Amino acid sequence: MRTTLLRMLTALTCVLAACADIMPVPDFSLEKIAGKWYMAGFATNAQWFVTKKDTMKMGTAMLAPTDGGDLDLSYATLNADGTCWRMTHLAKKTDTPGRFTFHSQVWNNDNDMRFADVVYDDYAVVHTIKTKEGVSEVLNKLYSRSNETSTDLQQKFLQFSQDTGILSENIVILPKNDECPEA
Ligand SMILES: *[C@@H]1O[C@H](CO)[C@@H](O)[C@H](O)[C@H]1NC(C)=O
Numbered sequence: 200m201r202t203t204l205l206r207m208l209t210a211l212t213c214v215l216a217a218c219a220d221i222m223p224v225p226d227f228s229l230e231k232i233a234g235k236w237y238m239a240g241f242a243t244n245a246q247w248f249v250t251k252k253d254t255m256k257m258g259t260a261m262l263a264p265t266d267g268g269d270l271d272l273s274y275a276t277l278n279a280d281g282t283c284w285r286m287t288h289l290a291k292k293t294d295t296p297g298r299f300t301f302h303s304q305v306w307n308n309d310n311d312m313r314f315a316d317v318v319y320d321d322y323a324v325v326h327t328i329k330t331k332e333g334v335s336e337v338l339n340k341l342y343s344r345s346n347e348t349s350t351d352l353q354q355k356f357l358q359f360s361q362d363t364g365i366l367s368e369n370i371v372i373l374p375k376n377d378e379c380p381e382a
Contacts, residue, residue, distance in 0.1 A: 221326045221363060223297025223313045229264045231319035236260045238274070239322075239348045240341025242360035242370040245329075249369060256376035258284070260342060268292045270299055275379040283379035307331060315359065320344060322352055324359055337363050339370075346375050 238258045241248070248255075258276030265271060270290040275283055290299035290312055297314040308331035316324040323342040328335050341348070341356040353372050360370045 221313055221315050223295060223315065224317050227297030227314055227317070228319065229268060229270065229296075232270075232314065232317065232323065233262050233264050236262065236323065236342035236344060237346045238276070238340060238373060239343040239346070240339075240353065240356045240370070240372050242340075242356070242365040243336060243338040244364070244366055244369050245336050245338065252369065252371050254279075255371065255373055257346060257373040258376065259378055265289075277377050277379050285379070303329075316355070322348070324356060326359075326363060337365060339363060339365060341372075348372065 236259065238260055241252070241255065256276065258274055261271075261273040261275075263271040263273070269292050272288045272290055274286045278284055286305065288301045288303065288310075290301045290310075292298075293300060297317075299312045301310050301312070302308070303310060306329070308329045310327050310329055312325060312327040314323055315326040316322075321344055325340045325342060327338045327340070329338055339356070339360045341352070343352070356372075357367075357370050361367065
C-alpha cells in the first residue's frame, strides 16, 4: 500500500516537474545564438513565480559565447522603482551542443538548460530543469530578438510549456518594459 502510494507520488511529480526529456535543436550554433534577446515569455510552476507573475515585466538577456564554448548569460530587468535587477551566469557546455549546465549561487540550485527550439534571428525557446535538494522544476523562457512577439509564437510557447507540465495560468507573455542601461 505504502509503496504504491509512493510510486504514484513519484509519477505525479514526474508529470508536474521535470521528466519530459527535451532535447536541444540539432546543429545548435553558439555563434548565432549570441547577442541581445528580449525575455518575452516565462513559464514555471515554481511557487515564487506564482506569487510574482502578475507584476513581472519584460527584461533583456545578453548571450556571449566564450572561447572555450561556454555561454555567458547576463540578464537585466528594469524594476518599477527605476532600479535594475541584474543576474549573470556562466553556462558551461556539455557533450550535447545546445545543452548547458550551471550552478546558481543566488538560488542555490543546479540548472540544466537546453535550447529546445531556435530561429536565430527571431526567437528561442529555452527549457531549464532546476534542481534544489533533490527536487526538480521546469522553467521555460521565450527569448525574442524584438520586443514584440506574434500570436503564432506565443501560441507555440504556450503549447510547448503545457507539453512540459506547466499549468496554463503559469505561462505568461511578459508585458513590454523600458530597458536597463547597459552594464
Ligand atoms: C520596442 O522596440 C522598438 C524598436 O526597437 C523601440 O522603438 C521601442 O522603444 C521598444 N519599446 C520599449 C517599451 O522598449
